[in-house]
Amino acid sequence: MTSAAETHRDVFGSAPQGVWSAPGRVNLIGEHTDYNGGLALPIALPQRTTAACSPRPDDLLRVHSAHEGETVEVPLGEVGPGSPEGWPAYVAGVLWALREAGGAVRGLDVTVTSEVPLGAGLSSSAALECAVGAAASDLFDLGLLADAASRGRLADACVRAENEVAGAATGGMDQSAALLCQEGAALLLDCRDGATEQVPFDLEAAGMVLLVTDTRAAHSLSDGQYEQRRRACERAAHELGVQTLREVAPGGLEEALARLSGDELRRRTRHVVTEIARVEAAVGALRAGDLEEVGRLFTASHASLRDDYEVSCAELDVSVEAVEAAGALGARMTGGGFGGSSIALLPAGSAEAAVDAVGAAFAARGWAEPACFRVTAGGAAGRDA
Numbered sequence: 304m305t306s307a308a309e310t311h312r313d314v315f316g317s318a319p320q321g322v323w324s325a326p327g328r329v330n331l332i333g334e335h336t337d338y339n340g341g342l343a344l345p346i347a348l349p350q351r352t353t354a355a356c357s358p359r360p361d362d363l364l365r366v367h368s369a370h371e372g373e374t375v376e377v378p379l380g381e382v383g384p385g386s387p388e389g390w391p392a393y394v395a396g397v398l399w400a401l402r403e404a405g406g407a408v409r410g411l412d413v414t415v416t417s418e419v420p421l422g423a424g425l426s427s428s429a430a431l432e433c434a435v436g437a438a439a440s441d442l443f444d445l446g447l448l449a450d451a452a453s454r455g456r457l458a459d460a461c462v463r464a465e466n467e468v469a470g471a472a473t474g475g476m477d478q479s480a481a482l483l484c485q486e487g488a489a490l491l492l493d494c495r496d497g498a499t500e501q502v503p504f505d506l507e508a509a510g511m512v513l514l515v516t517d518t519r520a521a522h523s524l525s526d527g528q529y530e531q532r533r534r535a536c537e538r539a540a541h542e543l544g545v546q547t548l549r550e551v552a553p554g555g556l557e558e559a560l561a562r563l564s565g566d567e568l569r570r571r572t573r574h575v576v577t578e579i580a581r582v583e584a585a586v587g588a589l590r591a592g593d594l595e596e597v598g599r600l601f602t603a604s605h606a607s608l609r610d611d612y613e614v615s616c617a618e619l620d621v622s623v624e625a626v627e628a629a630g631a632l633g634a635r636m637t638g639g640g641f642g643g644s645s646i647a648l649l650p651a652g653s654a655e656a657a658v659d660a661v662g663a664a665f666a667a668r669g670w671a672e673p674a675c676f677r678v679t680a681g682g683a684a685g686r687d688a
């Protein structure tokens with residue numbers, strides 16, 4: 304693949320001032336908990352999105368996407384809620400949000416390349432936002448990569464870009480993962496107050512692997528389903544008289560469920576409360592080296608997302624069942640759902656058989672071949688050159 308810097312030179316006629324990148328992510332566990340003030344446990348992927356950038360003396364954003372094969376020009380004064388539309392919103396929105404936060408941000412020439420599979424539930428949008436945010440932070444001296452607290456503020460700007468400019472009502476897990484994950488660790492993220500802890504995550508020593516299956520089933524977070532789940536949680540919290548479902552303790556779950564107005568709100572609430580408890584249990588099991596237990600928690604999480612939260616789909620369910628039959632300790636969908644990817648915890652020696660099993664299960668149903676790959680925990684967004 305041609306590098307972002309080379310493409311930048313071809314498209315804009317001069318070398319970029321610098322090159323920045325940010326990773327995609329898989330969430331190990333803690334799904335649809337972030338917008339409920341809950342816990343999540345993502346790792347950064349080794350696959351990254353790269354932004355080669357040069358600052359401009361005016362307020363024009365010119366952005367070239369190698370994947371889209373197009374260059375788009377956006378005057379920064381025209382950026383705001385709902386504008387621009389499509390992929391440029393993730394780039395322009397970040398510059399807009401940084402300006403809204405008081406940053407002295409001017410125009411940029413940007414060239415984007417990406418190894419993060421697009422639309423696979425692996426957070427390609429957040430990787431794009433965070434690569435551009437990292438570049439803007441350095442080029443306009445905003446100091447937002449300096450430490451965890453300032454990276455947290457950059458994550459907030461990227462979330463605003465996604466919520467307000469791109470119009471996807473997502474929580475903040477993906478942007479926090481891209482900016483705060485460390486190599487060899489999972490990020491325990493407390494979305495109530497933004498607190499983070501690094502949890503060592505190195506499966507190799509235990510002879511295990513984490514296998515990602517991109518089912519290639521279509522996935523979009525700006526369609527209505529994701530937002531409906533979020534609004535249902537807000538309704539449930541309102542009926543229970545709490546700010547967020549995080550405030551419902553596992554011990555008080557049955558009593559809370561009895562007070563809710565309908566079966567749908569009960570099932571959504573049960574998922575969120577039990578999923579937050581599973582994150583705590585998974586962190587304990589990882590720290591204790593009990594990977595069997597981590598696998599059981601993965602499988603319980605998938606069942607809850609499938610049956611109570613109703614965000615899985617046939618392709619995700621089949622990928623999970625196939626790897627489990629092939630020897631996985633556990634597996635689950637990862638990310639927002641409705642398509643996208645699953646993850647499985649497997650003995651290294653079973654990985655090949657698991658890949659074959661998923662491929663065969665998909666072929667038997669006449670589905671497109673899924674893409675399976677092993678991942679390790681990578682590092683956060685930063686400057687590459």
Ligand code: GAF
Nearest residue numbers: 334335473474475476638639
């Ligand atoms: C998507 C969203 F972007 C995240 O904020 C999170 O809600 C996730 O779905 C589900 O856990 O990735």
